Amino acid sequence: GYDGGSGYSDDYNRGGGSGKMKIRDQIGDILGGFIGGGGGGHGGGGGGGINIGDVAGIIGNLSGGGSKGDKIGGLISGIGGLISKNKGQYHGGGPNVNPNSLNGGMVDVVSGLVGQLAHRFLGVDPTTGKIIGAIAGNVIFNLGGKDNNLGHVGKVVLDNIISGKFKRKTDPFVKPEPSVLPRPPSPASKAEALDFYRTREQCLQERRLFEDPEFPACDSSLFFSKRPPKPIEWRRPGEIIDDPQLIYEGQSRFDVVQGELGDCWLLAAAANLTLRDELFYRVVPPDQSFTENYAGIFHFQFWQYGRWVDVVIDDRLPTSSGELLFMHSREHNEFWSALLEKAYAKLHGSYEALKGGTTSEALEDMTGGLTEFFDLHSPPDHLMEMMMRGFEMGSLFGCSIEADPYEWEARMSNGLVRGHAYSITGMRMVNGPRGRTPILRIRNPWGNEQEWNGAWSDNSHEWQYVSEQEKRDMGLVFSHDGEFWMSFDDFMRYFEKMEICNLGPDVMNEISQMTGVHSSQTTWATNIHEGSWIRYRSAGGCRNYIETFADNPQYAIHLTDSDPDDDDELCTVIIAVMQKYRRELKHAGVENLAIGFAVYDTSGVSGRLTRSYFQTHKSCARSAAFINLREVTARFRVPPGTYVIVPSTFEPNEEAEFLLRIYTNGFIESEEL
Template identity: 50%
Template sequence: SGSAPGGTGHQRAAPRLAGAAAFLSGKTYEELKQECLHRGVLFEDPDFPACNSSLFFSERTPVPFIWKRPGDIVKDPKFILGGATRTDICQGDLGDCWLLAAIASLTLNEKTLARVVPLDQDFGPDYAGIFHFQFWQHNEWLDVVIDDRLPTFKGRLVFLHSAERNEFWSALLEKAYAKLNGSYEALKGGSTIEAMEDFTGGVGEMYEVKKAPDNFYEILEKALKRCSMVGCSIDTSSAAESEAKTPFGLIKGHAYSVTGISEVSYRGQQVQLIRIRNPWGNVEWNGPWSDNSPEWHSVSLSEQRRLSQTALDDGEFWMRFEDFKVHFDKVEICNLTPDALEDSAAHKWEVTIHQGSWVRGSTAGGCRNFLETFWTNPQIKLHLTEKDDGQDDCTFIAALMQKDRRKLKKLGAEMLTIGYSIYEVLYYFYNGHLGKDFFRYHPSKARSKTYINLREVSNRFKLPPGDYILVPTTFEPHQEADFCLRIFSEKKDSLAAAHPSLQQSPGRESS
């Protein structure tokens, strides 16, 4: 589960290491580090200081946290000890299991991990108390610089930590992500796919397990083979059920990572198994095929070794795929390139990026229920030309992302409920912004599955060649936000063009 091979060569846009975007002084990580080494001081980050404002914005610190550098916590701190692995991720006192599940998936692919967590950092002779991590944000890679002061209580890390007390890469990664989003509290609650996309620049799809296609096992097998990141969870029916433990040792409303999938020979039959990890680093499934279950007695030692089957209380366990489908409700897959989502043929995908805004009184028209204002929303042209090989339709994915909502939490902003509709237009009739009457008399040809308060809404479509308009909207009118719309089209002649009210990124990049 990490991301597509070649963490640098396969990115969709040339990475821009924006030291300036992540640090007010505009100096890069290397410049700041050399400055500290020259002055003989340890770096202190003025943008994300070691104080309560970096922790919480709506609540008080429950106990007095003391910020300490790794060298003040243990004698021999290491950045990475014996490789960055899934067991380095143990959840602390913060409701960010969604982030931890994504980090666990990230460790499964070395190249993707090295893109997010630059590996040339340590506590060696050139240590200066400064570290950096890279995250994808709205079509660019940002280099986020932090100091290594971490919140502790009674000499132990309060938040994310490694099972090894003297290993600190995962705690520092969480701090950098907290800085990116304004505070540790801003990381409470979220969708695993959000962090997965920030680690890869990938595009996500969500499956409801009970309604998943017949070839769901093959979809997951292919996703893991292609180093996609995969998460899963169990729905809750009320807030009281959140993190409630089922009799089978599973936690409701909790983000898990899918870390493996395989068939095993059992009493003359092939059984499909799936491997899941709980980011808590403990609390595991106790049903068939769990760590100490009798089924393993009938599996050869060589098979057990192949599956890395160990009876450790490390939060990771195997279960039968049929049981997985019974007990889990949602699966999130993040693929670096959309061609990983369907068949095994290598496609060339074109990606077009649109940056835009919903502005009250201008372009914040709300969904189709609000006909009087719906037509004022941004309108994006899609020109689909070449059909899929051997098909009558053209395939594309539309991914609509609302920007910076997590960062704005401290100002009371919530995730808005967003979605989009797609309309066919006769090109020779279309020479500007479509008015109210067009939408009054023409139904949409396709739309996002649902309006939902997630950061990104993404769907795959097959439509006949022709000219279309995509209308991205919030559910209610007059709601303001910036958005980023990515169109992945399968053939290079498929175009997406912005209405003048939108700013389009220059050119179209191929993945």
């Protein structure tokens, strides 16, 4: 147990049991007490002897050694009292087990019994919510996940983190001190930043639960414009339910439920994130739980304006009448979504700052990707090829049908639902009644029988043209799970909006390092620039204000390679301009500005473009409109050459910081002029 009786048991040659044990380091102790009937919170019995050689053998088995026989029954009898609480809430028990019996069956025990019960607890201190006597833990077994209910990819990710094969490139998040003026907050020095591992270690040594000084459990962390609408009580998960878990039986997009905060956009992004384990565990690091090294401290990682930051929080959550007030999981003992929302609220200053937003904004903050929107009534040329290439490059896709103004989420006769966000999870060419046919796999987040019922739906006659082997390759399963296939033509006929979140090469390379799997040979090339619009100097407004338009920042890009596998010798370019720190300044009345950009073909021209140039030349491409979103994006196909991008606000002399991102399929160079 973590919080046992008195004294320490720190000798590898003794069984664990009574006394407090160092879960992180004393593997022999823990396994000795675990196997020998070691006690729980307030004083279990001593364990049987076990030496370091036995421990090494155990770990060897757990790391992949084979099972030599079925000893599960004996092992269960040895730890049964500990797991089933036969001796009461705070006492261990059970007979000693001969360590030699561990050679057979231990892997099965870990894969089965311990895997299922790793998050069951012997007790919870009612005054602190502290877990007492938690069983198992990722660091002990180093299996990367069964103990933490991780999916297959999550296990690989965790193993790579624990072994040191992969280290995330993140900066510690420093709570900013935003100015009333729309300029970037002034961060404190990095020395003041909370370091998750160092802080957790300190809390464990001092036997205390972490309380975040940067995001305290008080009204200022909740709202800035008004008091909470009902009495709020901050509680730790252990004070809400007896057996809290970070992730319950694997995360899924069906986990998340919206609370009393207007952040459905965040919920939708979190649900989409669960479709890709390698992306989910990038945001929700798997090296934390309510068992191993629990100290009331958690961390989450978000992309913020070009860099990844590690946001550390405590696990005190706002509740009312004993229930979570905001975003939470459908399973009452699962807390990853509530804690993720709290970390995101800290990133932006308060829970209220999360009111109102777009799914793409949150999805970008969770992936570092670049999101595009498409109106399927007027789709771009070669949309199907664009989507196929996107899937090859790891992009995320979503789609929807416009809502009925008189009936929200109205069900249509074909099984689709208006005003409802779907995810596109796959694309494939198969044999059909009319030859080779492109089909899409689409997921309804409700996860029920509400599915498309037309061509290529579950058990439709079109599937008779697909071989059984290809069906197996597709993992085809017909069930009322909310996932269905439909033809590309029907998709274009019935869906009206689509968004694509394109992942950059840094994210894709990181995924490869985390998982050991290279998902694609094709990635985007990206360049990023930071800039600002400053009044009377570099805030010239849009081209309507021709006298000052040339004052805006200007960026030259040099495209040398046309798209691979295309015959038209054109380059695909995606340009995105993002205004920074606006959500963080909502408490000061700062809102998004209307922003956009224009692109000029400047082959044969050098240096900054002047007012006279703009008076005599038109742009070759531009954003569709100036709009007050955090980010505006547009995709173009242009010949190789040199171009100048001019990002601007609509009105002159409006100040803001911005981030310019440029994605291409080939080599790119860029610089500010």
